[in-house]
Amino acid sequence: MMTAIQSPGSIQLGISDKISPLTKVYNALPSFYTQYSVNGAIVQYTEGNFGCFFRQELHNKDWIIGWMNIFITHPQVLCVVSALPVVTLQLNLEGSFCTKYGPLMTSPGECSLLYIPPRSKHRCYFKKGNYETVFISFSSRYLEIFMDQHPLLHTLYQNQQQHGPNTAALPFFYLPPLGLEILHKIRHCNQEGPLRQFRLQCWINELLLLYFTSIEQMNKPTAKHKADQEKRLQIVEDYIKKNYQSRITIPELSRIAGLNTTSFEKGFKKLFRRNPREHLEHYRIEQAAHLLKTTTQSVKEITYAIGFTDPNHFSQVFKKHFNCTPISFRKNGEPLHTNISNR
Known part of the structure; x- marks a missing residue:
């Protein structure tokens, strides 16, 4: 029997080998992008002839909040890359792009729980424009708390435990203003020490509660x-x-x-x-x-x-x-x- 995964997986954007030599990677945001900064986050900034994208992550033993901003000047194919099996709450804030999650169109405001297989590369097709999305990934231990909230969550959990080979997704809904307010609080949280982790986790729980409540209302x-x-x-x-x-x-x-x-x-x-x-x-x-x-x-x-x-x-x-x-x-x-x- 496979051991439960105790840490959440990180979701990254990958580029093709063809353009990789033409890109540069930094661990800080340029000054003209500081308006997008997430307080206390680990930063990876990538730029090339296609434009740029950057990932900002907040880490905890049970979750990772990954904020992605993408600025495309020329149409480009990028890959959603995951080294570990990941169950994640995806909240898309700006831009519509095609991805192999089904496939489906991910539109601004859409929110869903997804399972992404390990060592997977999901090709995403980006037109010229700006994109912003948030991935909140969970450990198996954290998911167990919410196992009874939706029957399909058991499927995502089992996929993560067993390293399932196929992507899966729960129903999606459009994020209401309350959800956007919670994300704003997460981005600008300046609390220090253990209380910071507590606040962030409370806001994550609020987003999950908002998600499951909305799905329940849609079904009833x-x-x-x-x-x-x-x-x-x-x-x-x-x-x-x-x-x-x-x-x-x-x-x-x-x-x-x-x-x-x-x-x-x-x-x-x-x-x-x-x-x-x-x-x-x-x-x-x-x-x-x-x-x-x-x-x-x-x-x-x-x-x-x-x-x-x-x-x-x-x-x-x-x-x-x-x-x-x-x-x-x-x-x-x-x-x-x-x-x-x-x-």
């Missing part, structure tokens, strides 16, 4: 929960109506609703009888029809005014809804039959 919808979700979805619809001219993404709307993308899209369609993309398109076309009737703006001008980026695509979508082109609609008035239906 009540009348109050349903009403709260409908209220948040109504806020999303109001946001669409106020910002339809801008680029709107599903992850963005999910964050506003405080739901993961799957729950958000399912709940939105149930409430509005259209999925979010269809609802946005429907509203934009309604606004286009209004502008065609009441203004002298050109079709091209209307295209950009309602949030489309290509006049030809706009005309195709408009025809799908109204069975005629925008020009015909303006010339002949509203057609006898349309595919536009009210909620």
Whole structure:
């Protein structure tokens, strides 16, 4: 029988052998990145022709808090590297990137518990932009405290104990403002001595409690929960109506609703009888029809005014809804039959 792992594993970012000779590694942050510093953390800063990334870690015998910031100037593939079997709470704060955790899209605000196999290298695809994520890894002993909170946690625990070869993940949810406040406290904690470790551990426990409470609420919808979700979805619809001219993404709307993308899209369609993309398109076309009737703006001008980026695509979508082109609609008035239906 394998001995219980008494120490948590560290999660790092790795680079390919091809660009490794072109990179430099330091144990301190440059002055222009001090705004991202984590009090009392061990620092590793890496820079190269792709940009830079740095990891800041706070260590304890039962947990490691790893803060990662990534600044990409040219698209790059980086690897999530783990020497030991790791169970970690991942909290993604900025940027969306593809990874082999399923695979899945990791979007800003997402939070989940993951198991990462030992000696694994999970390729992550980063576009140009900024990224920030936090990994809180746990020892087996620490995980035992929470074993009864979620049945799948037993699976992660057993994988860690037995050095399982496959990545696994529990359901994710979007981190609420309280979670962000806790992370802010962890980053700026200036307490010294044993009390510092106690405070950090209390905040970690709060994050885990927040995670399991949110998962439980997602799995046990009540009348109050349903009403709260409908209220948040109504806020999303109001946001669409106020910002339809801008680029709107599903992850963005999910964050506003405080739901993961799957729950958000399912709940939105149930409430509005259209999925979010269809609802946005429907509203934009309604606004286009209004502008065609009441203004002298050109079709091209209307295209950009309602949030489309290509006049030809706009005309195709408009025809799908109204069975005629925008020009015909303006010339002949509203057609006898349309595919536009009210909620």
